[in-house]
Amino acid sequence: MELKFSTFLSLTLLFSSVLNPALSDLCNPDDKKVLLQIKKAFGDPYVLTSWKSDTDCCDWYCVTCDSTTNRINSLTIFAGQVSGQIPALVGDLPYLETLEFHKQPNLTGPIQPAIAKLKGLKSLRLSWTNLSGSVPDFLSQLKNLTFLDLSFNNLTGAIPSSLSQLPNLNALHLDRNKLTGHIPISLGQFIGNVPDLYLSHNQLSGNIPTSFAQMDFGSIDLSRNKLEGDASVIFGLNKTTQIVDLSRNLLEFNLSKVEFPTSLTSLDINHNKIYGSIPVEFTQLNFQFLNVSYNRLCGQIPVGGKLQRLRRVILFS
Numbered sequence: 001m002e003l004k005f006s007t008f009l010s011l012t013l014l015f016s017s018v019l020n021p022a023l024s025d026l027c028n029p030d031d032k033k034v035l036l037q038i039k040k041a042f043g044d045p046y047v048l049t050s051w052k053s054d055t056d057c058c059d060w061y062c063v064t065c066d067s068t069t070n071r072i073n074s075l076t077i078f079a080g081q082v083s084g085q086i087p088a089l090v091g092d093l094p095y096l097e098t099l100e101f102h103k104q105p106n107l108t109g110p111i112q113p114a115i116a117k118l119k120g121l122k123s124l125r126l127s128w129t130n131l132s133g134s135v136p137d138f139l140s141q142l143k144n145l146t147f148l149d150l151s152f153n154n155l156t157g158a159i160p161s162s163l164s165q166l167p168n169l170n171a172l173h174l175d176r177n178k179l180t181g182h183i184p185i186s187l188g189q190f191i192g193n194v195p196d197l198y199l200s201h202n203q204l205s206g207n208i209p210t211s212f213a214q215m216d217f218g219s220i221d222l223s224r225n226k227l228e229g230d231a232s233v234i235f236g237l238n239k240t241t242q243i244v245d246l247s248r249n250l251l252e253f254n255l256s257k258v259e260f261p262t263s264l265t266s267l268d269i270n271h272n273k274i275y276g277s278i279p280v281e282f283t284q285l286n287f288q289f290l291n292v293s294y295n296r297l298c299g300q301i302p303v304g305g306k307l308q309r310l311r312r313v314i315l316f317s
Contacts, residue, residue, distance in 0.1 A: 028072070077101050094118070094119075097120055099123070119141075122147070123147040124145060136160070149173040153176070155177040158184075159184055175199060180205070181206075187209065200225070205225070216240055228252065240263045267292075
């Protein structure tokens, strides 16, 4: 009798789950509720059509669930279109590790303050949108961030010095905005990893901080700003820097006095006020790209060595 009852109970639960798929959902009900509210806040866009209350949200487009906890750990909207501001509800997905809104021209307003609640966030990408306002200081609270991309927006104001307090950051993209002011000294004082740094196509001014002499950037792009003075602090014999782009600034220093790392593979310093001669050491570097044009260089162009094998070299003034 007990065996028959157990079998009956199992069959009942099985048929119940078939008739009501919600009972077999892997997705956490709190996460599902928040996601449906986010969909509503965006005006039920076509890209979120799969977000339906009677289906498992772990199967929805643009989201993923952790394989162990089944909590939503990724929200990435990079296709289709959403409109309006980033809903504060994103801060109610406590297990998010990845948040991405990419190529969303109808996404407006400031960077949502509720993002500061996402303490487990590792990757934040808000790029190619129409977000405006400042780069918020609260981003420094997200200590687990390894990747921060705010490029191709309409962000204004100064770069917050607190970003150097992100100990695990591998890459920082603030390029293609309308940022002004000086580069903070603190960006030469990262407390953990030294991230690849991309600040190009802004309106930054002043000198490159001398604190950069202490940083070993793998890649650094400061091009198309209004930076002045000496950029030699970026380089150094003991560094492992590979890619440097300082083009189209107002930099003025003696190129022949700079000590370049042997790791350097790409150097672009075109359209500055750099003087001196092209170092003979360039013949020993494994350049894949070199552009020193439109400066105030003089003297003989070094020949031989590894420069002979370089296909993309631009030397004219």
